Amino acid sequence: MAEAGTLLGPGDPAPFTLIGADAPSPFLLIADHAGQAVPAALERLGLAQADLDRHIGWDIGIAGVTRQLAALLDATAVLQTYSRLVIDCNRPLEAPGSIAAVSDGTDIAANVAAGETQRAQRVAEIFHPYHSAITTQLDVRAARGQPTILLALHSFTPVYGGIVRPWHAGVLYQRDNRLAMALKPLLEAEGLTVGDNQPYAVSDQTDYAIPVHGEARGLPHLELEIRQDLITDETGQMAWAQRLAKLLRPLVPGFTQH
Secondary structure, three states, rough: OOOOOOOOOOOOOEEEEEEOOOOOOEEEEEEOOOOOOOOOHHHHHHHHHHHHHHOOOOOOOOOHHHHHHHHHHOOEEEEEOOOOOOOOOOOOOHHHHOOEEEEEEOOOOHHHOOOOOHHHHHHHHEEEEEEHHHHHHHHHHHHOOOOOOEEEEEEEEEEEEOOEEEOOOOEEEEOOHHHHHHHHHHHHHHOOEEEEEEOOOOOOOOOOHHHHHHOOOOEEEEEEEEHHHHHHHHHHHHHHHHHHHHHHHHHHHHHHHO
C-alpha cells in the first residue's frame, strides 16, 4: 500500500455527510461510526467484506437512525463515512484503538503495517475533516445564537466476548449526566432495559466527541447506544427514530432556557 501523496483518491467518498446545515432544531446529531468505507488505496485493509460488514467495521444501523431522526426533528446531522477500522473518529489520536491492530479477535494486519506517513494521512484526510465539520456547525450555531443539544449516536453488538448484553439501549456520559438522566426514565417507561453508562462509559482516554464537542463547550449532551439487532433494518431504524423524536422533543425547554 503506497504511502506517498494523499490517501483519498478521486473515486473515494468525502469523509463526512452533512445533513440540514441550517436546520432550526436545537439538536445536533453526530454519528462517529456511521460508515464502513475504506479508501481504495488501502485495499479493504486486507479484510474480507464480511469483516467490514460486522460490528467491528461500523455501528450497524446507526446511519439510518441518524438520518431518520434528523428528518423528524428537523435537525442538523454530521455522519462519518469511513470504517472505524481505518481510523476511529471517536478515539483520541493517542489512544491504542485509534488505528486498531486487532478488533474483537480479528487482526487488522494493514494497520499494524501502516507507517507514520499513512497514519498521518488518515488523521489529516478523515479524522480532522469530520471533526472540523462538527466544529464549524457548532461555531455557526453559537454565532447566530442557536441553542445546541449534542447527541452522539452509536450502536452496540448484542453479544461481545461471549457475553449477552441485556440492554436495549444505553445512556453514556462523563462529567455531565443531566440529559442522560432525563432521557433514561422516558426510555424505561417504554418498557426498555436501559444501561446507565453501559455497555460503555465516556472517558477522556477512550472518547473524543463528547469531551471535545460537548463537555469543552459546556453544551447539554448525550452519547446514546442502541443495540444493533433492534436497528438492523429500515423498520427498526424508523421505529427508534420515531421513539427518540417523541421522547426528546419535550426535553428541549429544560435544556435551552437560561
